[in-house]
Amino acid sequence: MSATETAAGTPTVARAAAPSGGGEPETVLKVDELHVTFSRAGRKIHAVNGLSYRLQAGRMLAIIGESGSGKSVSVRALMGLLPPSASVSGSAVLGDNELIGLDERSMRALRGSEIAMVFQDPARSLNPTMTVGAQVSEAIRMHSEVSKKEAQKLAIEKLRLVRLPAAERRYHEYPHQLSGGMRQRVVIAIALAADPRVLIADEATTALDVTTQAQIMELVLDLQHRLGTAVIMISHDLGLAACYADDVLVMYAGRAVEHARTAQLFSNVRMPYTKALLGAIPQVGAAPHSRLNVIGGHPPDLGALPEGCSFRDRCPRATEQCVERPPLDEHEPGHRFACWHPVDSKEELQ
Numbered sequence: 001m002s003a004t005e006t007a008a009g010t011p012t013v014a015r016a017a018a019p020s021g022g023g024e025p026e027t028v029l030k031v032d033e034l035h036v037t038f039s040r041a042g043r044k045i046h047a048v049n050g051l052s053y054r055l056q057a058g059r060m061l062a063i064i065g066e067s068g069s070g071k072s073v074s075v076r077a078l079m080g081l082l083p084p085s086a087s088v089s090g091s092a093v094l095g096d097n098e099l100i101g102l103d104e105r106s107m108r109a110l111r112g113s114e115i116a117m118v119f120q121d122p123a124r125s126l127n128p129t130m131t132v133g134a135q136v137s138e139a140i141r142m143h144s145e146v147s148k149k150e151a152q153k154l155a156i157e158k159l160r161l162v163r164l165p166a167a168e169r170r171y172h173e174y175p176h177q178l179s180g181g182m183r184q185r186v187v188i189a190i191a192l193a194a195d196p197r198v199l200i201a202d203e204a205t206t207a208l209d210v211t212t213q214a215q216i217m218e219l220v221l222d223l224q225h226r227l228g229t230a231v232i233m234i235s236h237d238l239g240l241a242a243c244y245a246d247d248v249l250v251m252y253a254g255r256a257v258e259h260a261r262t263a264q265l266f267s268n269v270r271m272p273y274t275k276a277l278l279g280a281i282p283q284v285g286a287a288p289h290s291r292l293n294v295i296g297g298h299p300p301d302l303g304a305l306p307e308g309c310s311f312r313d314r315c316p317r318a319t320e321q322c323v324e325r326p327p328l329d330e331h332e333p334g335h336r337f338a339c340w341h342p343v344d345s346k347e348e349l350q
């Protein structure tokens with residue numbers, strides 16, 4: 001698949017999901033019944049509403065959904081990066097550590113060493129007044145007691161690991177001297193400074209051009225396979241999810257509504273919301289300036305979530321039954337979805 005198709009076309013599954021080595025990989029993160037609410041102007045905003053999933057070593061889980069569906073808030077909750085107005089409950093176990101409710105000091109110790117995050121804008125993630133090498137060295141020294149000289153050596157190794165061209169020379173350069181793609185490589189090197197088990201990429205390639213985006217995704221995939229890092233990729237881009245992720249979780253109004261292995265999900269989408277998301281992707285070859293096939297209606301007000309299925313007001317298949325909330329059940333092995341009237345994409349294709 002070309003990078004252009006990845007970014008703009010209908011997703012096709014290009015990658016085998018199975019990890020190397022055979023057998024089921026180790027589960028590194030268990031998220032159960034995660035809830036996040038914000039208090040805003042006397043209202044409670046229910047941003048995440050009972051999210052549960054498992055993340056395995058060496059695999060990539062893509063969390064996808066429209067803007068405001070709770071993707072970022074759900075991962076920031078794991079990192080302890082939400083403002084004080086947020087109230088978080090549920091459980092997220094990473095190795096031997098329960099992340100939810102952890103005090104700031106313990107969380108700080110885990111951030112970077114066990115779980116790290118890469119954000120959308122590499123320019124804002126880096127300190128413009130420090131060389132990139134000094135920033136990677138600093139991250140290494142934050143997590144291990146090594147001399148400055150040793151940290152510099154390790155930092156250059158990290159910069160080579162993320163395939164920064166001419167790593168030794170670039171070590172002494174400032175962020176503004178690097179391209180956007182190179183800066184994102186540096187940000188990834190910093191995130192990997194202490195070899196975390198889980199790497200979260202929150203729209204990490206959105207600000208990059210399509211070719212650079214593909215290169216960064218290939219890098220993440222390579223690191224995931226070589227180091228056994230588990231990756232959570234937050235994205236609007238179903239094409240990226242289809243191409244790189246092993247598993248896909250679709251969020252709507254703070255809930256998981258469909259969750260399956262990538263190939264399984266894209267070959268037989270069951271949840272009407274996922275189908276609508278797929279329909280909203282611009283097609284390769286579409287007439288220039290043709291209208292985007294956006295999903296009609298609006299996501300529900302998170303301050304007053306309706307009873308039942310949150311998608312029902314926008315769903316062409318909704319019936320009276322949908323005033324009762326469908327559970328996220330495993331209807332087929334490995335394929336969970338929350339819908340009373342699922343589509344059968346396989347049947348529709350016939």
Ligand SMILES: Nc1ncnc2c1ncn2[C@@H]1O[C@H](COP(=O)(O)OP(=O)(O)OP(=O)(O)O)[C@@H](O)[C@H]1O
Nearest residue numbers: 038040045047066067068069070071072073074083
């Ligand atoms: N600090 C906050 N205070 C109040 N509400 C918030 C706060 N942060 C996020 N929210 C609300 O939580 C909801 C989910 O936000 P979140 O950023 O997780 O969405 P998202 O799916 O990541 O969207 P996007 O793709 O646009 O980043 C949104 O409705 C947002 O308004």
